[in-house]
Amino acid sequence: MSPETIKQSGSFKIAEKLKDYMLLVKFNLSFMVVFSAVISYLLAPKVKEYDWKSIILLFIGGMLVTGSANAINQAVEKQTDAMMKRTANRPVASGRMSPAEATSFAVICGLAGTMLLWHFNFLTAFLSVVSLFFYAFIYTPLKKVSSVAVLVGAVPGAMPCLIGWAAGNDSLSAGGWILFALQFFWQFPHFWAIAWIAHKDYTAAGFKLLPSGEGQTKYSALQAVIYSLLLLPVGIMPYFNGMSGSVSLLIVLVANFFMIGQCVRLYREMTIQSARRVMFSSYIYLPVVLLALLIDKVAN
Numbered sequence: 001m002s003p004e005t006i007k008q009s010g011s012f013k014i015a016e017k018l019k020d021y022m023l024l025v026k027f028n029l030s031f032m033v034v035f036s037a038v039i040s041y042l043l044a045p046k047v048k049e050y051d052w053k054s055i056i057l058l059f060i061g062g063m064l065v066t067g068s069a070n071a072i073n074q075a076v077e078k079q080t081d082a083m084m085k086r087t088a089n090r091p092v093a094s095g096r097m098s099p100a101e102a103t104s105f106a107v108i109c110g111l112a113g114t115m116l117l118w119h120f121n122f123l124t125a126f127l128s129v130v131s132l133f134f135y136a137f138i139y140t141p142l143k144k145v146s147s148v149a150v151l152v153g154a155v156p157g158a159m160p161c162l163i164g165w166a167a168g169n170d171s172l173s174a175g176g177w178i179l180f181a182l183q184f185f186w187q188f189p190h191f192w193a194i195a196w197i198a199h200k201d202y203t204a205a206g207f208k209l210l211p212s213g214e215g216q217t218k219y220s221a222l223q224a225v226i227y228s229l230l231l232l233p234v235g236i237m238p239y240f241n242g243m244s245g246s247v248s249l250l251i252v253l254v255a256n257f258f259m260i261g262q263c264v265r266l267y268r269e270m271t272i273q274s275a276r277r278v279m280f281s282s283y284i285y286l287p288v289v290l291l292a293l294l295i296d297k298v299a300n
Contacts, residue, residue, distance in 0.1 A: 134153075
């Protein structure tokens with residue numbers, strides 16, 4: 001068959017539509033978010049053994065709610081996404097999908113995800129709705145107003161830890177808030193590194209995301225260093241709270257110092273390459289720390 005015939009075939013159209021929905025929900029980002037929720041669930045003291053039915057329900061429910069927030073984000077930011085090279089090929093921005101279709105999909109996913117999370121308890125479902133609302137309706141429009149949007153966005157960004165903890169513990173206790181704080185402070189060097197790399201794109205679209213109004217400055221880099229330093233006291237809290245043992249404490253400390261080192265390097269060099277190192281280091285940091293805490297979990 002000719003390439004044109006293949007493009008017109010039903011199976012090809014279905015595959016392309018599925019690909020667009022994967023882009024709409026930002027599958028890779030959603031997976032990372034839900035990963036932290038699942039780990040937090042497993043770290044809850046009431047979870048004594050792996051219940052795969054609950055793990056799968058939490059994963060699917062979390063993916064649906066997170067995907068809903070991302071779909072709303074893309075429907076709202078159609079014009080600005082089209083202006084940026086890194087987002088211009090998103091389904092709504094490119095015109096392959098209408099904002100109405102994206103919004104309808106978001107509503108269905110949000111409702112379905114909330115119902116699945118209600119399987120655990122009302123608190124888990126409620127926290128997921130709060131997280132979705134913060135991300136889609138407060139953080140998203142605030143990005144064009146002030147760099148405080150990053151602070152606001154860090155709240156729903158860290159909520160998966162509370163959601164997972166609530167699912168496994170039926171309440172919010174110190175352990176859940178420690179995990180929330182860990183993911184909360186982690187987001188600042190992570191996101192500012194991305195904003196540093198994509199600064200021209202973001203500026204052209206009217207987004208104000210770096211701490212300094214002038215963008216890629218020593219002040220912005222210093223903020224990344226400060227927040228990476230804040231991860232140090234938060235990172236040792238799981239050990240002193242009795243959540244995990246000394247092995248994970250050592251791993252977390254090594255990961256924290258590595259993260260701080262990359263942020264200090266950004267401050268000294270002030271380059272895209274050093275910002276990219278911070279970004280990739282942050283991608284490694286979170287799963288390493290969370291898995292270390294889980295593997296070294298202390299039985300309560």
